[in-house]
Amino acid sequence: MRLSFYLLFLLVISVFGCEEAKTDSQEIPSDSFRNEVAATEVRVATAERKSFDYLINATGKLEAQSEVKALIEREGYLEKVLVVEGQFVEKGQIIALIDKREAEFALEKAKINLVKAQSEYDVLRAQFQLALESKDAKVVENTKNRILVTSGLSLAEVELKEAELNLARCEVRAPVSGRVANIKFREGSLVAKNAEFAEILSTDQLQLRVKVLESDIPQISSNQTAEVYPISDPQNALEGRVMAINPKVDENGLVQVTLTLKSSKNLLPGMNARAIIRAPQRNSLVVPKDAVVYRSGRAVIFTIENGKESKWNYVEVGRDNGREIEVLDGIPENSTVITTNNLQLAHQAPVKIVNP
The missing domain is CATH 1.20.58 (Methane Monooxygenase Hydroxylase; Chain G, domain 1)
Structure with a gap:
């Protein structure tokens, strides 16, 4: 009897203790926890409505605008080769002789x-x-x-x-002016009629053929400006313009776009190059690209609330150019958006702006 009474007493004491602890925890204001957390230092920017340059990136190979084959017009033994690869020749110049x-x-x-x-x-x-x-x-x-x-x-x-x-x-002549490439035969070779002796490349005017996603084609038009970066000199951009757009989409969903280069100095056909085609977008709501983070696969932008708290905003984003990104929906114009320390930021977290 005494042992049973003692166990009952301990059970009553523990129940009243839990209820008291629960009551005490509910009486603590939630703001006190937020005040105890140090404010995250952030930099901010303004969501502006302005003209926005969408950049279309593509790679391809440089080609001579004119590539013509020099053909051998009669059979016989190749007696002399009068040129070397890379040599510049004028139209009609003799480049080889048949016996x-x-x-x-x-x-x-x-x-x-x-x-x-x-x-x-x-x-x-x-x-x-x-x-x-x-x-x-x-x-x-x-x-x-x-x-x-x-x-x-x-x-x-x-x-x-x-x-x-x-x-x-018996005289093989250059059909156009340009540089000799890909000589096929050596002196003494027995050649057939209409065999290709070499190619003549018009290197004074080069063009770049690139493949562009079909979704980007509506943003491209003839004579549109572009920046071309050859692999041989990736730091210096060359001026280019859109010359032609192939009206057919290939099996990979790509469309061929041809660009002409203003200068071809120190460039050769066959070189790899990267093109950036600028497609201006007017009246777009734009924020720095660093302002957008992704949570569970959705785009999020944190804005400043009351000058001291972060606000979580799901947004719909559009095109980006590597530095800025379009915001189609989710935040109002002129919002103050957070651009740093936002990867692990939470909703209503205390923040401190460290730049104006």
Whole structure:
């Protein structure tokens, strides 16, 4: 009996003690905890409505605006190569020679046949002198044509022109002015007709072909400005402009955009380069990109409340240019947004602004 009474007494004491502790904890004001936490030092900025440059980044390779193949026009042995890769040539300049002995023999033969035909022509003219002196113009014309065909003079003249053309084809000439690239054959090689000897690149005007997301294409138009950064000199931007937009989207959802470069100094076709195309957006609500943090996959911006507390705001964001980002919904214009120490910040946390 005494032991049971003692255990009952301890149980009553413990119940009243818990109720008293619970009452005491409820009487402590929640603000006292906030006052005990040190204020987080933050920097701030203003959500401004202004013009905003959306930057479209893309990479690609530099190309010569004109790339023309120099073709070998007749078969034979390559006798001489007169250029080296990288050499600048003018349009029509001889860049290689094919062995022309066979073509020279054919030309001599054509000349002999022409002389022979000319002699036969003279004999026939003497024989048909009366017909050639006829007052009937039609008779005179028919007689001349018959003499030309019968003597073989017409055919000999054509064969001479053909032999001269074949001899000229022993010279491989540059089809355009530019720099020689990708020479395919060496001296002494047996080459076929219409084989490619080399490429002639017009390097005074380069262009950059890049792939752009189809979602960004509405922001791009012809003659739009761009900055081009070659891999060989990534610190210095070259001026570029949009020249053409391919109207077809490829299987990866990308569209080819061609940019022209104002300067091609120290650049070569085939070099890699990065382009930044500027797409101005007017009347956008803009904040520094550092003002946006992500919680559970959603964009959040903390604003200043009452000059001393943080306020948690879910926002919808748009495009960004690496420094600033558009805010489509979630905070009003001219809000004071927190840009530092906001990764672990909580709602209604005490803050201290350390910049105006």
